[in-house]
Amino acid sequence: xxxxxxxxxxxxxxxxxxxxxxxxxxxxxxxxxxxxxxxxxxxxxxxxxxxxxxxxxxxxxxxxxxxxxxxxxxxxxxxxxxxxxxxxxxxxxxxxxxxxxxxxxxxxxxxxxxxxxxxxxxxxxxxxxxxxxxxxxxxxxxxxxxxxxxxxxxxxxxxxxxxxxxxxxxxxxxxxxxxxxxxxxxxxxxxxxxxxxxxxxxxxxxxxxxxxxxxxxxxxxxxxxxxxxxxxxxxxxxxxxxxxxxxxxxxxxxxxxxxxxxxxxxxxxxxxxxxxxxxxxxxxxxxxxxxxxxxxxxxxxxxxxxxxxxxxxxxxxxxxxxxxxxxxxxxxxxxxxxxxxxxxxxxxxxxxxxxxxxxxxxxxxxxxxxxxxxxxxxxxxxxxxxxxxxxxxxxxxxxxxxxxxxxxxxxxxxxxxxxxxxxxxxxxxxxxxxxxxxxxxxxxxxxxxxxxxxxxxxxxxxxxxxxxxxxxxxxxxxxxxxxxxxxxxxxxxxxxxxxxxxxxxxxxxxxxxxxxxxxxxxxxxxxxxxxxxxxxxxxxxxxxxxxxxxxxxxxxxxxxxxxxxxxxxxxxxxxxxxxxxxxxxxxxxxxxxxxxxxxxxxxxxxxxxxxxxxxxxxxxxxxxxxxxxxxxxxxxxxxxxxxxxxxxxxxxxxxxxxxxxxxxxxxxxxxxxxxxxxxxxxxxxxxxxxxxxxxxxxxxxxxxxxxxxxxxxxxxxxxxxxxxxxxxxxxxxxxxxxxxxxxxxxxxxxxxxxxxxxxxxxxxxxxxxxxxxxxxxxxxxxxxxxxxxxxxxxxxxxxxxxxxxxxxxxxxxxxxxxxxxxxxxxxxxxxxxxxxxxxxxxxxxxxxxxxxxxxxxxxxxxxxxxxxxx
RNA sequence: GCUCGGGUGGUGGAAUGGUAGACACGCCAGACUUAGGAUCUGGUGCCGCAAGGCAUGAGGGUUCGAGUCCCUCCUCGAGCACCA
Numbered sequence: 025x026x027x028x029x030x031x032x033x034x035x036x037x038x039x040x041x042x043x044x045x046x047x048x049x050x051x052x053x054x055x056x057x058x059x060x061x062x063x064x065x066x067x068x069x070x071x072x073x074x075x076x077x078x079x080x081x082x083x084x085x086x087x088x089x090x091x092x093x094x095x096x097x098x099x100x101x102x103x104x105x106x107x108x109x110x111x112x113x114x115x116x117x118x119x120x121x122x123x124x125x126x127x128x129x130x131x132x133x134x135x136x137x138x139x140x141x142x143x144x145x146x147x148x149x150x151x152x153x154x155x156x157x158x159x160x161x162x163x164x165x166x167x168x169x170x171x172x173x174x175x176x177x178x179x180x181x182x183x184x185x186x187x188x189x190x191x192x193x194x195x196x197x198x199x200x201x202x203x204x205x206x207x208x209x210x211x212x213x214x215x216x217x218x219x220x221x222x223x224x225x226x227x228x229x230x231x232x233x234x235x236x237x238x239x240x241x242x243x244x245x246x247x248x249x250x251x252x253x254x255x256x257x258x259x260x261x262x263x264x265x266x267x268x269x270x271x272x273x274x275x276x277x278x279x280x281x282x283x284x285x286x287x288x289x290x291x292x293x294x295x296x297x298x299x300x301x302x303x304x305x306x307x308x309x310x311x312x313x314x315x316x317x318x319x320x321x322x323x324x325x326x327x328x329x330x331x332x333x334x335x336x337x338x339x340x341x342x343x344x345x346x347x348x349x350x351x352x353x354x355x356x357x358x359x360x361x362x363x364x365x366x367x368x369x370x371x372x373x374x375x376x377x378x379x380x381x382x383x384x385x386x387x388x389x390x391x392x393x394x395x396x397x398x399x400x401x402x403x404x405x406x407x408x409x410x411x412x413x414x415x416x417x418x419x420x421x422x423x424x425x426x427x428x429x430x431x432x433x434x435x436x437x438x439x440x441x442x443x444x445x446x447x448x449x450x451x452x453x454x455x456x457x458x459x460x461x462x463x464x465x466x467x468x469x470x471x472x473x474x475x476x477x478x479x480x481x482x483x484x485x486x487x488x489x490x491x492x493x494x495x496x497x498x499x500x501x502x503x504x505x506x507x508x509x510x511x512x513x514x515x516x517x518x519x520x521x522x523x524x525x526x527x528x529x530x531x532x533x534x535x536x537x538x539x540x541x542x543x544x545x546x547x548x549x550x551x552x553x554x555x556x557x558x559x560x561x562x563x564x565x566x567x568x569x570x571x572x573x574x575x576x577x578x579x580x581x582x583x584x585x586x587x588x589x590x591x592x593x594x595x596x597x598x599x600x601x602x603x604x605x606x607x608x609x610x611x612x613x614x615x616x617x618x619x620x621x622x623x624x625x626x627x628x629x630x631x632x633x634x635x636x637x638x639x640x641x642x643x644x645x646x647x648x649x650x651x652x653x654x655x656x657x658x659x660x661x662x663x664x665x666x667x668x669x670x671x672x673x674x675x676x677x678x679x680x681x682x683x684x685x686x687x688x689x690x691x692x693x694x695x696x697x698x699x700x701x702x703x704x705x706x707x708x709x710x711x712x713x714x715x716x717x718x719x720x721x722x723x724x725x726x727x728x729x730x731x732x733x734x735x736x737x738x739x740x741x742x743x744x745x746x747x748x749x750x751x752x753x754x755x756x757x758x759x760x761x762x763x764x765x766x767x768x769x770x771x772x773x774x775x776x777x778x779x780x781x782x783x784x785x786x787x788x789x790x791x792x793x794x795x796x797x798x799x800x801x802x803x804x805x806x807x808x809x810x811x812x813x814x815x816x817x818x819x820x821x822x823x824x825x826x827x828x829x830x831x832x833x834x835x836x837x838x839x840x841x842x843x844x845x846x847x848x849x850x851x852x853x854x855x856x857x858x859x860x861x862x863x864x865x866x867x868x869x870x871x872x873x874x875x876x877x878x879x880x881x882x883x884x885x886x887x888x889x890x891x892x893x894x
Numbered sequence: 895g896c897u898c899g900g901g902u903g904g905u906g907g908a909a910u911g912g913u914a915g916a917c918a919c920g921c922c923a924g925a926c927u928u929a930g931g932a933u934c935u936g937g938u939g940c941c942g943c944a945a946g947g948c949a950u951g952a953g954g955g956u957u958c959g960a961g962u963c964c965c966u967c968c969u970c971g972a973g974c975a976c977c978a
Contacts, residue, residue: 201975242898242973249897249974256978274978287978329976359977366978372895373976460977622972697918699907703900704971711906714918720933766908769917776917837913842959844913882958888912892958 032723034687038801042144050815051095051146053102055596055608062099063612064091065591065652067620067628068106068153070583071132072113076139078669078677078695078707083619083658085692086701086762088145090617092797093759095146096821102612103146104594106153107133111583112190112206115472118535125472125535129156139679143688144800146817151597155586156472160593162526163603164585165477167635169519172478174642175502176222177466179517184465186214191537193218195465195582198627216541217508219467219476219579223634227251227459230633238654240702243625250626252460257444258361259453261286261338263298264346270294270338273360273458277447278439279367280342281428282388284378286349287331287364289357290314298349300335307332307351314353329354329377340365341452342443343429352377360458368418375418389423392435464631466582471535471544473580477520477527479556480575483507486516489558496521496561515575521561543578552576587628588635591615591651604645613647615654622657629655656762661695662706669707677707689799690716696764696798715768719802721775722795726788726806733809736785745828747777748787752824755794764798771795785810790822838863839890840872856883863889 045051064087069080091103109129118125133154140147153160171177185194189209193216198205223230231251234244257277260269270286288295290311299307310332331352338347347365354373355364368378369387378385422436431439447453467476486505489495497518506517520527530551537544546552555564555571564571589603595612596605629652636651662668663675670676682691693715699705728734751774758767771794783791789810796803796816807816831852836859838846846869848862860881863869876893883889 245898246973252977254977272978276978354976354978356977361978364978371978373978376976458977625973697906703907705906708906708919711919717933718918724933765906766917769908772917835913839913839959842912842957847913880958882912884912884959888959890912890958 032720032802034689034719034801035684037805038142038144038683038688041801041804042141045144045146045815046141046149048814049148049150050817051091051101051103051148052150053104053148054100055605055611057100059098059100061102061612061616062091062094063102063615063617064094065103065594065615065618066105067618067624068108068587068590069136070108070111070113071129071136073117073128073132075135076679078679078682079621079661080140081143081679081691082661082695082701083621084140084143084145085695086656086658086764087617087619088143088147088692089696089759089764089797090762091146092800092817093821095817096793096797096819098820101146102151102594103148104151104153105140105145105147105149106151106590106594107136107155108583108587108590109133109154109156110473110581110586112192112470112472115470115535118472122534124531126156129472142680142683143692146800151594153590153593153597155474155590158526158528161474161586163593164474164581164589165520165525165527166522166603167589167639168474168581168585169477169500169522170642170644171221171638172506172517172519173500173502174638175504176225176638178220178222178502178504178506179217179508180220181215181508182218182220182465183213183215184218185211186216186541187211191541192469193465193467193541195584196462214541218465219577221464221466221634223464223631224459224461226634226637227253227461229637230461230630233633233637233650237650237652239652240622240655240657243622243629243655243657246625247630250461250630252458254458256456256458257440257447257453258456259365259447260341261347261365262341263294263349264337264339267297267336267338268294269452270298270349270363271361272363272365273456274365276367276370276436276440277443277453278425278428278431278434278436279370279388280340280365280443281425281431282367282369282386283340283345283347283365284368284384284386285366285374286338286347287355287366287374287377288334288349288351289355289362290351290353291357292351292362294363295334295351298334298336298338303333303335307334310351329373329380331377331381333381341447341450348383350377350381358462359460370418370420372418372420385417386427387417387419388425388427389419389436390426391419391421392424464634466585467579468582469537469541469543469578470580471529471532471537473582474585475527475529475545476577476579476581477525478517478577479520479554480515480577481518481556481558481572483514483516485558485572486518495558497558517577518556518558518574520563523561524563543580545576545578545580552578584628584631588632589639591618591632592639592645602644606646609645609647614651617654617656618652619656619658621660625657657702659700659702659704661698662704664707664709666706677709682712686712686716687719687801689719689801693719693768693799697768699765701762701764718768718772718775719799721779722802723806725775725779725783726809733806736783736788740784740786741781744778744781744783744787746831747774748790749824749828751794752790752822753829756821756824759797768798771798792816793819793822834886836863836886837888838866838869839888840869841892842890845869845872852886856885856889859883859889 066084066087087103091101094101114125114129117128155161168177185199187194187204187209190204190207194204194211199211202211203209204211231248231253234247254275256273256275258271258273260271262269329352331350334349334351336349338349340347366374366377368374368383368385370389425431425434425439431442434442444455500519507514530545530548532544532547534547535544550565552575554574554576555567556574557571592604596608599605632651637649639645640649663673665675667673667675679691690712694712697715726734751770754770755767758764774791789812792803792807793816800817804816833849834852836848836850837844838848846866848866850859850862873891873893878891878893880892
């Protein structure tokens, strides 16, 4: 079953075996069996028009090595691939060409599939998923309806990020420094009716879930920071005289005696109430200016604090002090209470503000004794303590309370506790937990996404259906009605009946959104305005008896939706009765290993966890709470100039071209040999020559000049045998630790030695097995030529014999004062005594000892003898 | 600004506190060749003829011994960026 030729002809070998693996379904995973399961997951790609990028196969090769290694260790391995195919580029292409985005998407998928297959990955192609396939997005829509039913999807007229260039709303996560993540266009604030998912409900669960999963620390930290949980106190400051109470949120209640002013966000409801007539004009002017500024400007100009005194005062509930009230745009209406108690002595921002406007600074925290070490510094400080105190403010660390009445002397932590108790007892405050996490803005005014399967009906119809308890959706709606008002009519959301899923995209003349934020789906009037039978859920385009008018939701879901659950779909991609077959889910549970780019640290990985936790909570899935137990981010491959690859820089490497020149095995090997998997590293076109030569050496070791497989007559060689076992050990351990670069280096060491002395057939067989996960085509070809049974990937992974690693003699390094001076070869069981005896016969070593007094001798068994002299 | 993670030959990178620079690229010399951008052999951190000395961003410290641990600083990268 092999091809007969002399040279390492990867252009023939690789397609041959790729075809064979596909035809024989060599890597098909079964949803049951006595073998232990292993689920290796790659972040599935967006099939862009540009084709596969050289960065894609880095992660895929790593996961493939792991998958093949697990196959060889007897696991039932699931290693699937699919397409995250909804998204903006396909839609923009459609707008430009007038062609339906599905055509372009299909072409791109076809190209991606071919490219990925040309790497010979051990993928179960029978489980391919495509998020734009109605059989798939039927379940994405179904999950949305479950979120809706459980009150986790609602609509709100919300200030959202609107990108005029993209004509679309973006999620908070998609906006970076006031520009769109995709395309880098400016964005602005706009009020629009939007679907929102209540991810904040899951803030604590998302936080707790991070504790026992094996993820990169930086990714966990990013999610923790994004969720932004803080514990603090809500405190009421009464407006003087007799006004309502302004609630502020603080995490530093221990500094409350140091409050010297309050700040309200310009949008705060009490601004008008506290402003005195004399200040009205400039307050109004400030508010107007703040409104005009986009959020970008507001944060950009934040280097200099700005604000205006309202003329009003409020009472500090702890000490009764009268506190001036200011407004300033460094206080955000969207976080906490939209108002703060300012403690300039112990907060940098408040300090900066107080300095600028000459507001008093009152210190109430001092550093605790234990913190002031470093005696020299302390002495200098004490000489000039007056000015030093001023300079060291703001002091933002924890410490001991002063100037705080009965709380004096308490440490920060204890003071917070007691103050919270006091506030709660006397009713002017309560403990509170706040999050930076906002609800997930889930609608997009785009064509190429999953239609949101919701119908809008008038309130009266909705109420009647509920009152009569006769409607198909009675058990599928949230406890609180989701509705909105337009032109005096209140519209209520009801789900499209499940029988009508998938709700497919309508045909339209144009894929362009209107410039006022209406989705392109609104162009399809026939589809948009319909009649629904509330008893059956049937839909009609014409009025009928028993049918009432309804309007379809025109927004589509964001691209993140489809990727929130694809790893579940791989388990049973053809399941018609549910999103995942129960038995399959029980068997596969969740991916054992997940690899993909670090750029998804807070977007995809947070959203997917949210959906998974939800599905688990409501019992739709049951195996595990957290979807991704072990996560790894491969590093980015840069261009050979050290810059990020980009068309404009002209430093893009095309994988097709590399495969044509060097073969997929070389490319796989090279990407793994470049450096540590998680490191950012530059591509080198010359560098690939090294691994290519290595494979040619392997070939030459196995195949003679006539193209015949060698007879491997070499005698068993102790040294080669030991090296082989060292190599088994190293490669096995390195694969487990994902250190593929050093595994490959070890195989190179082996081949360099083997080509000098020759190897026996047994050694030849074992080495091929080690090579197979990395360079599967050449390994499979030589395996077949050795007449070993197909496929090498299923042959039992070799184990090393610890006895063979033992050597007769060991090298002992002789050091004087830690410097290498000589080395000796001794029997490996030699005692320190014997070693010293031999050492003292070495003339070179002795020259460094002559005339010196020996103070100490340190012997590290089998390695080093270090002699310490004066 | 804050929080992480890095800085090792000409290059990519190896090194449980124990011989720094594995492996590879590149380069130099040689062999085989009509030819070499194929292959093979040897060499290749820096200074020095050598003995030896100096070397892991800089400077200190701990240690018999530090790329590795601790402190200060410089620098590159990532994340966060008025979140009270």
